[in-house]
Amino acid sequence: MTRHVLAPGTMVMLALLSLFLLSFRAGAADFSPASTPQIEINTVNSGPRAMEALTQQNVVRHYGRAWQSLADAFDRNTLVSLNDYFVGAAKDQLTGTVKEQQRTGIHSRYLDQRHMVDVVFYAPEGDVVMLHDTVQCDLEVYDGDKSIHTEPAVLHYVVLMTPGADRWVIRQLQAVPQF
Amino acid sequence: MWSSTTTTTPNRSAGRAAFLLLAATGLVSTSFAQTVEMRPPTAAIAGQPNAIQTSGSGEATFYLLGPAHTSKQLVNLGHEIQLPADQLRAAGKYLAILCSSACQSASFFVTAASPASLSFLVHPSRVPVKQENAISGVAFPFDKFSNLVLSPVTVDFQLKLSGGDSLSRPTPTQHGVAWFRAYSGNHAGAAQLVASLGDLSVRRVVQQVASDPCNLRIRAQRTAKGILVETEPVRDCSGNPVPDGTIVTFTETGPGGKSTVDMPIKLGVARVELLASAPAVISVASGVVMGNELRLGAQ
Numbered sequence: 001m002t003r004h005v006l007a008p009g010t011m012v013m014l015a016l017l018s019l020f021l022l023s024f025r026a027g028a029a030d031f032s033p034a035s036t037p038q039i040e041i042n043t044v045n046s047g048p049r050a051m052e053a054l055t056q057q058n059v060v061r062h063y064g065r066a067w068q069s070l071a072d073a074f075d076r077n078t079l080v081s082l083n084d085y086f087v088g089a090a091k092d093q094l095t096g097t098v099k100e101q102q103r104t105g106i107h108s109r110y111l112d113q114r115h116m117v118d119v120v121f122y123a124p125e126g127d128v129v130m131l132h133d134t135v136q137c138d139l140e141v142y143d144g145d146k147s148i149h150t151e152p153a154v155l156h157y158v159v160l161m162t163p164g165a166d167r168w169v170i171r172q173l174q175a176v177p178q179f
Numbered sequence: 180m181w182s183s184t185t186t187t188t189p190n191r192s193a194g195r196a197a198f199l200l201l202a203a204t205g206l207v208s209t210s211f212a213q214t215v216e217m218r219p220p221t222a223a224i225a226g227q228p229n230a231i232q233t234s235g236s237g238e239a240t241f242y243l244l245g246p247a248h249t250s251k252q253l254v255n256l257g258h259e260i261q262l263p264a265d266q267l268r269a270a271g272k273y274l275a276i277l278c279s280s281a282c283q284s285a286s287f288f289v290t291a292a293s294p295a296s297l298s299f300l301v302h303p304s305r306v307p308v309k310q311e312n313a314i315s316g317v318a319f320p321f322d323k324f325s326n327l328v329l330s331p332v333t334v335d336f337q338l339k340l341s342g343g344d345s346l347s348r349p350t351p352t353q354h355g356v357a358w359f360r361a362y363s364g365n366h367a368g369a370a371q372l373v374a375s376l377g378d379l380s381v382r383r384v385v386q387q388v389a390s391d392p393c394n395l396r397i398r399a400q401r402t403a404k405g406i407l408v409e410t411e412p413v414r415d416c417s418g419n420p421v422p423d424g425t426i427v428t429f430t431e432t433g434p435g436g437k438s439t440v441d442m443p444i445k446l447g448v449a450r451v452e453l454l455a456s457a458p459a460v461i462s463v464a465s466g467v468v469m470g471n472e473l474r475l476g477a478q
Contacts, residue, residue, distance in 0.1 A: 048358065089325035093247035093269050100249035106242065120354050124315035125302040130354055141244065141276065143251065148242060148282045155272065158327060158355065160319070172327050175246065175272035177288045 037067045037113035046119040049126055059129060059161065062168040063117065067135075070094065071110040077102045087164070090173045104143075111138040118179075129168070131159040132179050215239065215256055217277050219287040223262075225270050225324050226292050230259040231285075239279035245289070246271035270326035291326035297334070299374040301383040306363045306370075307390040308417055314338070314385055317358040318374045329355045335375040341368025341387060363387050367419040389419035395470030397429070397463045402452065406475060408461055409450035420447050425465060433459035 039060045043051045051059075066085035073081035073094065082094050101107055114136045121130035134156055141149035156179055160172035218232040233239075235256035243250045243262065247269035254260050256279065267273070270291040276284040298319040306313045316336055320328040334357040339345040342364050350357040357374075363385075364370060370385045393416035399408045408429055413421040427449035429440045434457050442449045453461065463470035 048360075092325070096247040097245070097249055104242075104249055104251040106244070106249055106251065108244065121356050121358075123300070123317045124312075124358065124360060125300075127300060127302070128317060128356075130356060132354070141242070141274070143240075143242070143278075148278055149274065149276050149284045151284070158329060160327070173246075174270050174291075174327055174329075175288070176329065177272075 037064045037071075037115055039064045039115045039117055041117045041119065043119045043122075046122045049122045049124055051119055051122050051129070055126070059119075059131075059168050060117070063115070063131070063133075063159070063161065063170070066170050067110070067113055067115065071113070073098050074101065074108045074110065077107050085167065085169055086173075087162075087169045088171045090170045093173070107142050109138075109140040109142075110135075111140065113137040127162060129161045131157075131161065133157040133159055134179075215277060215279055215281075215283055217275060217283060217285045219273075219275050219285045220262075221287070223267055223273075223287060223289040224292055225289050225322055225326050226264050226268050228264045229262045229267060231262065231275055232259055233257060233277065235279070237279060239277050242276040242278070243273060244276070245269055245273040248273075268324040270322075270324075290330070291328045292322035292324065294320035294328045294332060294376055294379060295323035296321045297374055297376055297379050297381045299372075299381040299383060301372050301385060303385065305386045305388055308363050308365055308367055308387050308415065308419060309390055310363045312360040313363045314361045314370070314372070315358065316361075316372055316374060316383070317356060318352075318376075318381075319356055320352060320376055320379075327355045328352075332376055333357075335373075337371075337373040337375070339371040339373070340364030340366070341370060342366035365417045389421045390415040390417070392421050392425075392427075392465045392468050392470075395427075395463055395465055395468055397461065397470055397473060399461060399473050399475065405452055405454040406461075407450060407452050408463075408473070410444075410448050410463060410470070412447040413444055413449065413465065421465070423447070427463060427465045429453070430462045430464070431459050432462070433457050 041056055041060050043056060062085060069081040069085055077098055079095055079098055082091055086094055116134040118132040119129060120132050136154050139151045139153040140147060156176050158174045158176055159170060161168045162171050215235040220229040223229045233256050237256050238253055239256050241252050241254040241260055243266060248266050267289050270289050272286055272288055274284060274286050276282055298321060300317045302315050318334045320332055322328055331351050333349050333351045336348045336350060336359045337345065338361050344364055346361065348359050350359055364387055367387050367389050370387050372383045372385060374381050392413045395413060396411045397408055399406050410427060415421060421444060423444050425444045426441050427444060429451045431438050431453050440451045442451050459475050461473045461475065
């Protein structure tokens with residue numbers, strides 16, 4: 001029978017390796033996708049066209065996915081996430097921001113998003129919807145790994161969405177101090 | 180309209196504790212954190228340069244995060260931080276962060292500049308005449324940086340119908356949008372819709388076409404092969420000729436049963452040749468509109 005005895009140096013190396021792997025796992029957890037945004041929609045003020053129930057469901061689903069992809073893009077500094085749910089000026093602006101975040105080494109996180117969405121305009125032909133969104137989230141900004149700003153934020157956005165081939169897309173996303 | 184927060188993170192607290200420990204043991208020279216303040220702009224307009232006033236002394240790292248902009252630069256405290264026009268093109272919320280011994284942040288809002296373009300959506304592109312609320316238009320004012328102008332402005336909608344009628348409807352924007360609905364005119368032809376805002380003007384054309392046929396009538400005459408049935412010129416109730424290509428359905432009902440033929444209107448009329456030898460009733464319809472009936476005896 002052969003006994004394998006580890007040298008003390010090897011054991012130290014293994015211990016360090018375990019610590020490294022643990023810290024790597026912890027780091028990986030930090031980069032897990034942001035939690036799914038919670039969206040509540042109110043169509044009482046919608047007009048001049050009443051919003052159909054199916055349209056409400058689709059707007060909520062696609063708006064939530066848009067914010068999830070926005071949070072993903074801002075956290076990981078990847079442009080790919082912005083392709084599916086943003087078009088026009090909204091996409092241009094977000095793309096510009098992510099590119100500059102890449103350049104400067106900054107990234108930001110929109111965590112624990114809760115959206116209270118008010119439909120304030122739904123075009124007569126159903127081809128444009130305007131939303132007033134009050135977002136509550138934890139906003140964190142990092143320069144590399146260093147946290148430079150954390151804030152339980154309440155943000156107000158005016159949003160224009162239009163129907164695309166198979167989804168509603170965000171064409172305008174503009175923050176305002178209040179509605 | 181700005182707010183200010185100071186960020187204290189666990190990492191920073193740990194670092195500060197270590198620093199104080201080292202300072203207490205005399206391993207590093209101590210320098211106490213100074214109070215740094217930022218005064219961001221209270222009213223900023225897209226595309227216009229602005230500045231943030233700072234207090235204190237020494238160097239700090241300044242971060243600006245906006246809707247379409249992110250930057251990082253070293254600044255000297257106690258001086259104004261210049262925000263060039265190209266950094267403030269996008270309307271929305273900007274977050275300014277200043278880090279020296281600790282990080283301070285303040286936010287401010289940039290509002291859209293004056294309207295420079297109108298996005299004007301009109302539906303439909305073709306509309307039957309004499310329809311209530313058949314034409315709709317929606318206008319969004321944007322500034323030259325593609326920001327939605329949310330402050331109220333008045334968009335003047337003008338509808339010029341082909342018969343010479345016109346209407347003008349000044350409509351103030353609400354939440355950055357103005358819209359209108361209008362009836363279609365009595366006469367087929369192009370209707371022009373114009374949305375104006377100051378010097379801005381956007382034109383759209385809606386083609387008004389004849390509505391459903393009215394007084395659809397047929398006549399018949401015997402030919403060598405059978406019976407030629409044709410409509411009188413097909414017009415709507417306003418007298419507009421129904422467009423060529425519109426389908427007219429001829430139905431022949433006789434002892435042998437019923438047969439149906441669909442024919443398009445050509446040059447204003449629809450015609451069909453039927454092989455009717457026995458007595459038959461011939462009727463005509465177009466869409467939901469029924470025409471007259473002809474009763475033909477045996478040949």
